[in-house]
Amino acid sequence: MNSRxxxxxxxxxxxxxxxxxxxxxxxxxxxxxxxxxxxxxFFEAFLRGRDFLEVTDITARICGICPVAYQMSALHAIxxxxxxxxxxxxxxxxxxxxCGEWVASHALHIFMLHAPDFLGYEDAIQMAKxxxxxxxxxxxxxxxxxxxxxxxxxxxxxxxxxxxxxxxxVPTKEALLELRDTIQRARDEAVESVRWLSTLAxxxxxQDYEFVALRHPQEYPFNEGRLVSNKGLNIPVSxxxxxxxEEHVSHSNALHSVLKGRGAYFVGPAARYSLxxxxxxxxxxxxxxxxxxxxxxxxxxxxxxxxxxxVLYAFDEALRLIEQYExxxxxxxxxxxxxxxxxxxxxAPRGMLYHRYRLDENGLILDARIVPPTSQxxxxxxxxxxxxVPKRIDLPQDELTWKxxxxxxxxxxCISCATHFLRLEIERSPKDRAHAKExxxxxxxxx
Amino acid sequence: xxxxxxxxxxxxxxxxxxxxxxxxxxxxxxFAVAGELEIAYFMEASRxxxxxxxxxxxxxxxxxxxxxxxxxxxxxxxxxxxxxxGACATAGGIQALRNFRDVxxxxxxxxxxxxxxxxxxxxxxxxxxxxxxxxxxxxxINKRQLLEVISAFLQKRKPNTPPHSxxxxxxxxxxxxxxxxxxxxxxxxxxxxxxxxxxxxxxxxCYGCFGPKETPNIYSLGRWMKSLGSEDEELERVFHxxxxxxxxxxxxxxxxxxxxxxxxxx
Numbered sequence: 001m002n003s004r005x006x007x008x009x010x011x012x013x014x015x016x017x018x019x020x021x022x023x024x025x026x027x028x029x030x031x032x033x034x035x036x037x038x039x040x041x042f043f044e045a046f047l048r049g050r051d052f053l054e055v056t057d058i059t060a061r062i063c064g065i066c067p068v069a070y071q072m073s074a075l076h077a078i079x080x081x082x083x084x085x086x087x088x089x090x091x092x093x094x095x096x097x098x099c100g101e102w103v104a105s106h107a108l109h110i111f112m113l114h115a116p117d118f119l120g121y122e123d124a125i126q127m128a129k130x131x132x133x134x135x136x137x138x139x140x141x142x143x144x145x146x147x148x149x150x151x152x153x154x155x156x157x158x159x160x161x162x163x164x165x166x167x168x169x170v171p172t173k174e175a176l177l178e179l180r181d182t183i184q185r186a187r188d189e190a191v192e193s194v195r196w197l198s199t200l201a202x203x204x205x206x207q208d209y210e211f212v213a214l215r216h217p218q219e220y221p222f223n224e225g226r227l228v229s230n231k232g233l234n235i236p237v238s239x240x241x242x243x244x245x246e247e248h249v250s251h252s253n254a255l256h257s258v259l260k261g262r263g264a265y266f267v268g269p270a271a272r273y274s275l276x277x278x279x280x281x282x283x284x285x286x287x288x289x290x291x292x293x294x295x296x297x298x299x300x301x302x303x304x305x306x307x308x309x310x311v312l313y314a315f316d317e318a319l320r321l322i323e324q325y326e327x328x329x330x331x332x333x334x335x336x337x338x339x340x341x342x343x344x345x346x347x348a349p350r351g352m353l354y355h356r357y358r359l360d361e362n363g364l365i366l367d368a369r370i371v372p373p374t375s376q377x378x379x380x381x382x383x384x385x386x387x388x389v390p391k392r393i394d395l396p397q398d399e400l401t402w403k404x405x406x407x408x409x410x411x412x413x414c415i416s417c418a419t420h421f422l423r424l425e426i427e428r429s430p431k432d433r434a435h436a437k438e439x440x441x442x443x444x445x446x447x
Numbered sequence: 448x449x450x451x452x453x454x455x456x457x458x459x460x461x462x463x464x465x466x467x468x469x470x471x472x473x474x475x476x477x478f479a480v481a482g483e484l485e486i487a488y489f490m491e492a493s494r495x496x497x498x499x500x501x502x503x504x505x506x507x508x509x510x511x512x513x514x515x516x517x518x519x520x521x522x523x524x525x526x527x528x529x530x531x532x533g534a535c536a537t538a539g540g541i542q543a544l545r546n547f548r549d550v551x552x553x554x555x556x557x558x559x560x561x562x563x564x565x566x567x568x569x570x571x572x573x574x575x576x577x578x579x580x581x582x583x584x585x586x587x588i589n590k591r592q593l594l595e596v597i598s599a600f601l602q603k604r605k606p607n608t609p610p611h612s613x614x615x616x617x618x619x620x621x622x623x624x625x626x627x628x629x630x631x632x633x634x635x636x637x638x639x640x641x642x643x644x645x646x647x648x649x650x651x652x653c654y655g656c657f658g659p660k661e662t663p664n665i666y667s668l669g670r671w672m673k674s675l676g677s678e679d680e681e682l683e684r685v686f687h688x689x690x691x692x693x694x695x696x697x698x699x700x701x702x703x704x705x706x707x708x709x710x711x712x713x
Contacts, residue, residue, distance in 0.1 A: 010490055011490075012490045012491070012492075012493055012494040013490075013491065013492065013493065013494065014491070015464045015468075015491060016459075016464060017459060038461075039460070039461040039511045039512045039515065039566065040511075040554075040566060041461055041511075041541075041542040042542065042545055042550075042553040042554070042556070044556055045545070045548075045552070045553035045554075045556040046541070046542075046544040046545065046548075046553070048556070050684065051681070051684065054684065054688075057654060057688075058541065058688075061463050061465075061540075061541050061586065061689065062463060063463050063464065063465075064462075064463040064464045064465020064466065064467075064468045064587060065464055065465070065468060067463075067465070108468075108471060112471060112492060113492075122493050122494045122495035123486075123489075123492050123493030123494065123495060124492070125477075125478070125481050125486060125492075125493070126493075126495070128478065139474040139475075139477070140474070142472075142474055143474040143475075146472060146474075154645040154646070154648070154649050155587075155642070155645055156472060157465040157468060157469065157472070157587040158465060158586065158587055158656070160645055160646050160649060160651065160654075161649045161651075163651075168646075168649045168650050168651040169649040169650045169651075331650075367556075402494075405494070414464075
């Protein structure tokens with residue numbers, strides 16, 4: 001039987017280093033591997049022996065795109081170990097800085113990494129030649145997100161101001177209000193962006209996923225809630241280890257995460273949205289409906305619209321938080337370390353991020369466990385490709401390869417987080433294979 | 448006739464992506480940069496790949512695998528001017544904490560099947576493998592300084608990135624010294640400038656993202672921090688962070704501080 005391969009040695013427009021390999025036998029998909037060859041960096045190992053106050057500075061360095069997520073999961077896990085709850089305005093400020101990160105990360109992905117696929121451009125700079133207003137608007141959204149993060153965090157990449165117990169320094173009401181005009185303008189532009197995103201062409205592709213996300217009784221989830229799914233999961237975060245397991249496979253430097261007895265699941269904007277539509281602001285709900293989204297989104301290609309809706313929601317929520325803000329009496333609560341284990345899940349831009357720490361009585365880390373969203377989605381990405389390729393098998397090699405890349409980018413994989421590197425290969429018949437070899441050779445020529 | 452635009456390449460090794468993100472975070476300047484340079488190889492931003500050689504290569508990340516040790520030499524061969532961006536590329540990054548430990552033990556902690564992992568014993572700076580034309584500090588780099596490096600390259604001059612301490616930046620901003628006024632331990636006196644003294648502006652001490660400044664006196668600062676109540680283990684931890692493998696932070700030991708203090712008292 002004819003065997004052929006689709007492959008991409010180094011997947012572009014994702015954060016980190018990865019590849020894809022697909023082998024076809026006749027018209028049947030025989031193998032799909034999302035390969036992660038980002039070199040491992042061993043964070044869980046060198047966190048051992050560090051002081052609890054250093055943890056957020058260290059975990060931020062796992063990912064330059066979503067450092068706030070790594071800080072938030074770490075903070076809440078350590079605070080849960082110490083029996084500390086952060087309420088009121090300190091809690092609100094943490095929500096606010098997270099809004100900034102969602103915006104910056106989503107806008108980067110929507111406009112610079114994913115939209116070019118829908119319109120057939122290699123990158124956003126080429127796309128900007130024909131669609132300057134769309135790309136410029138996207139950059140303005142991203143800048144507004146970065147502005148929120150820099151204001152509260154000191155800088156947008158690896159912010160310095162969050163700490164266990166609260167913040168090092170909290171803003172005055174006047175200073176915070178200075179953000180308001182920027183965010184109001186950005187919210188209007190976010191509405192425009194959602195409308196524009198709804199005009200893109202989406203492949204017909206719906207799957208019956210098990211969505212997993214946090215759910216909170218009052219809010220769209222950022223830092224708090226129970227872990228729920230559309231297929232019956234409903235647990236406190238502290239039971240994560242009883243329900244989810246990580247597997248180490250040979251083709252990936254990131255661990256694959258599965259739900260015990262059920263297998264692959266889906267985390268990220270589409271899961272959050274589908275499980276929490278009722279908690280979005282009225283404006284975000286209206287624009288989502290207007291964009292043609294239902295209350296559940298099972299087409300992963302439409303996750304680009306969902307990200308747009310979340311950007312809009314994040315601005316809406318940021319405005320609400322700024323308007324209700326009154327400076328807290330103190331920037332942080334006193335922290336009493338104790339020997340204990342703490343857990344937290346927060347919603348990173350790419351989905352649920354689990355941290356667990358065991359600490360000694362002096363607040364030193366004894367062991368750490370971190371489960372990033374991209375490693376949780378790896379298996380679902382592979383499953384999508386198993387289903388996506390067969391109906392498109394007659395497409396020319398280049399086009400099919402590009403479509404597969406786009407399908408991977410639906411998940412905004414952050415391989416820096418999961419560990420880092422994506423290679424894509426699609427195997428075809430012997431004749432096509434000669435062509436593929438040539439492509440591969442040209443790929444390596446400049447190395 | 449207009450001259451050919453210089454070709455820019457952005458390379459990634461073991462890192463968090465934050466330093467190359469700094470280029471995409473130049474929302475107002477990105478298109479100006481793309482107007483002056485041909486973005487020829489930048490996988491995080493584009494599928495399009497233009498063949499080398501490249502006029503300017505920006506290198507993010509440290510060398511941690513045998514494959515990457517080979518790859519950086521290939522990158523060097525194709526690059527006329529090679530700039531490392533950030534603490535990983537310039538000093539080995541936070542992952543260089545493994546350099547003081549047994550990497551096999553580290554692998555066992557993180558991965559169930561360590562045999563699948565290929566890694567070197569040490570995480571090292573790019574300059575330990577190939578000649579580097581300029582090193583930009585920071586974890587992450589400052590995007591203003593990145594634009595300065597690119598502008599300097601285009602104008603064929605040396606980038607202006609002062610090697611003095613964070614203390615100078617604090618004074619320039621008019622920030623009251625957190626160490627003197629609040630008794631907060633601060634790495635500012637030995638840390639390379641570049642961030643703009645962010646931490647002291649937020650009432651916390653500097654924690655050394657930009658690595659050692661020129662001629663730092665780490666043991667003198669260590670003694671001051673000790674007098675403010677820092678314990679020996681704490682002092683070792685603060686020097687062993689994102690720039691742990693940069694001289695002289697690499698050699699800081701509490702035992703050496705004690706030896707020096709005893710010697711002075713004698």
